[in-house]
Amino acid sequence: MASRKQSIVPGTLDLLILKTLTAGPQHGYGVASHIKEWSREVLQIDEGSLYPALQRLRQRGWVEAEWRKTPNNQRARYYTITAAGRKQLGIEEASFAEVFDAIRRVLRSV
């Protein structure tokens, strides 16, 4: 379900969404734009991956969703990271770093 485009490393979508939300509440499009921008357009997340992921995070209690007015006075659903979500982010960051280091060591080994 991560993506049919394989545009991001599988399993890291949750990590990216949670990290993005630490900067403050954001709607789905905002999350996708943030990731696209900061990855210098390397990581592109389509709606087909994003919204199921957000629903999953919500069901797990890592984010909360709330309808708010945007600055342009439109209705949008904003997602906020919860305390449990921050804890999960810590776990995922640590394990990502570990895996990333491991991959790098292997790539340098020969």
Added chain:
Amino acid sequence: MTMRLRELLARFRDRLHRDHLTAELDEELRYHRALLERDGDTDRTIGNVTYYKEDTRAMWSLGLADDLLHDLRYAARVLRRDRGFTAAVVLTLALGIGANTAVFSIVNAVLLRPLPYRNAERLISVWTGPVGTPSDRNPASLPDLRDWERQAKSVTGIAGYGFNRFDITSSDGDYGARAIQATRTLYDILGATPLLGRLPRADEEGAPVVTISYRLWKEHFGGANDVIGKQIIMTHQPYTIIGVMPAGFHFPSPDIDLWGTLYSIMSMPNAATNPWLTSRSLHGYRVLARLAPGATAQQAEVELGGIQRRIGEEFPEANGMLIHVQSVKDDAVRGVARGLWTVFGAAALILLLACVNAAHLLLERMASRGRELAVRRALGADRGRVARQLATESVLLGLVGGAAGVAFAYIAMRVLLGLAPADIPRLETVSIDLSTLGFAFGASLLAAVLFGVAPALVRSERDVPATLRAQGKGASTGAHGNRARAWLMMLEVAFAVVILVGAGLMLRSFAELTSSPLGIKPDGVVVTQLTVVGARYPTPESKNQAVEQVLANLRTIPGVIVAGASTSMPPSRIQEGQGFTVVGEPQPDPGRIPTAIYIPTTSGFIEALGVGLIRGRAFDTRDNATSAPVVVISRELARRHFANTDPLGHQLLLSNVPRTIIGVVDDAVYEGVGTPIRPVVYVPFAQSPFAGVWIAMRTTAAPARLAAPIRDAFHRVDPELSTRTPVALESMVSDSVVRPRFHAWILSSFGALALVLACVGVYGVIAYAVTQRRAEIGIRIALGAQRGSVVQSVLRRGIVAVVIGLVVGLAAAVAGSRIVAGLLYGIAPTDGPTYAIVTVVLLGAALAAGWLPARRAARVDPLIAMRGD
């Protein structure tokens, strides 16, 4: 773990608000796309919106459970649409599951539920058997039992009990009740829990105390709690009621209403010499024991056998006896178990047959649904999803059939209980309870699997495009489907044959049994009982005199042709057996002494029963208390001991009294219709009086019209004599074969059911073949084929499968018939006529069932058939 639970709860909550969430998601996506367009991000494809909406929606569903709900709704709709089909399957299954559930409720109550005693599996019953006939299972004598009790280490308790019948005097009329009279520790060993009060204690062996049955308590004491401590007059002696046993408590059989002590024997004036208390040759006590911790039944048998051998060395009359140990549970259901399991097996076969029939119906319908399923596949439903849908339909059918089956079982159970022999233990505890419902549920699921599998197998072989191309002209399931049909029909026939053979064997056996010689002429014989006990009849002479006076009065009743009394009554009531020796023959070894049924008999008894006189004479007024000791022997005794000589004038030694043989009479049935004939000795009642007698009267009047004159005849002798309702000997004979009649009846109804189900199967196959081959048949007829030969060709194919099924079924029946061998009387389990009749009946029924639809083939109009639909 907590996380997963939270997620599950969230999913569940979301599922409930799914419509709302979907609306929200739509709005969110609209907003997302609006921003995409605003930012000119148009190089990206929007993607399949429906597809990822589905992905998200899946997050809000409960997965399998949701699918299942959907499948169920769909299945219910499909089944409602196809009313005829659904009704046929449900009815078939209801019959199969219902028959099984009803039989299971009985099997469960009688055979499976544990006995209501503490650690019942540690209880054993102990029997003695003479070395000469080691298969005999006899009770024990009291002195032997006392020795076992003192010496045996492999049991923690061992006790005996005898049977007695009491006349109970009460203000609302007298009645009789059967009792057991127990030695010291019987009730401690049993470990049963009374409903009220208690059972007799070990120190009360000689005390007038008694615990009564639930039935007696309800019927005669109004179910009152203050019954404990009340007096009950049992055969003119007062006893104290100390307890009430719960409903369904039977020890050792359902006809016992009183659990007492040895008081009635120990309070007799001659207690010091009473053989019931002192004799080692009077084997009057059945023995119950509880195994010591760690001990096995085999150890107990060996130890008790050793003790008995030492007793035999000291007391010659106790010599030559073997000890046999049996589990109490086996004892309790002995003779019942095999019959019930057979009935249960037949019911299981009916269920299998019903499943095959349902599979058959499902297969038929699959043909008409081929297109629907193929379309679903083509539209993207994967194979698993379609299979699951079909499985759901099968399970739903199974469960609906099961529910209808339980309703049917409820009725069937009533009918079965009405027909079942009353001597089956624990029968009144039969009910549709939780375990029965559980069984019905399990049977329904099993049935669903069985009948659901076949069509699924056939279906999965098919490819979708081919089916769609076939444009569904009766959408053939191809050669494969036809082969499956033939297989199913063969199975149906085979199952039906097995059940029919079982039914046939039971019916033939029952016919043999009821036509077996009784040695008596029961028609026109009225039977009643008389007991002369208490202070008025202290001596044997007074008892004899009272019996003779009552008989004299009875003989004056208009319509009574001849009347007599004895201690035994055909077809199944015997008082006692005795060892005997022929005077002049060498004394046999202990344990090899021949025994005979010993019947003190008044004049008129043999004549009243219609037992044929072969030689000499029966008893008359010449045979009284002071005349020479004489004996009348049965034909079987004469055959065994006087094969080459005339027995008249020879002497038999019975209880140390030499008796001269004055007559030989025909063999009468005393131990049950159909049991092997044992030798019988009749002695003059006056020379060996007994307190309780059976009276037989040959009359021209109905038993009911004799009740009042009989009471009068009794009361003119003694107003305190209790009377019993007179019964026709014919009804006693017919009651005594109620168990085989039950088996015959139930298996024949199963047989009829099986035959109908098998015929439905044959009908279905032929009817389907005719529909399928209409075009071909039309062409044939158009080309001038005779209509008769068309019918034949249609039938021929079906009949081949029927014949194969018949052969398979007959072979299976021969192999399985050994199981019922023990239930059969007078015929072998491979009884030729039964198999022949079953073959003829089945072939005839199958031909008839096939002919009906085959005839339609002949009426096919070639024009219409070839135009097609």
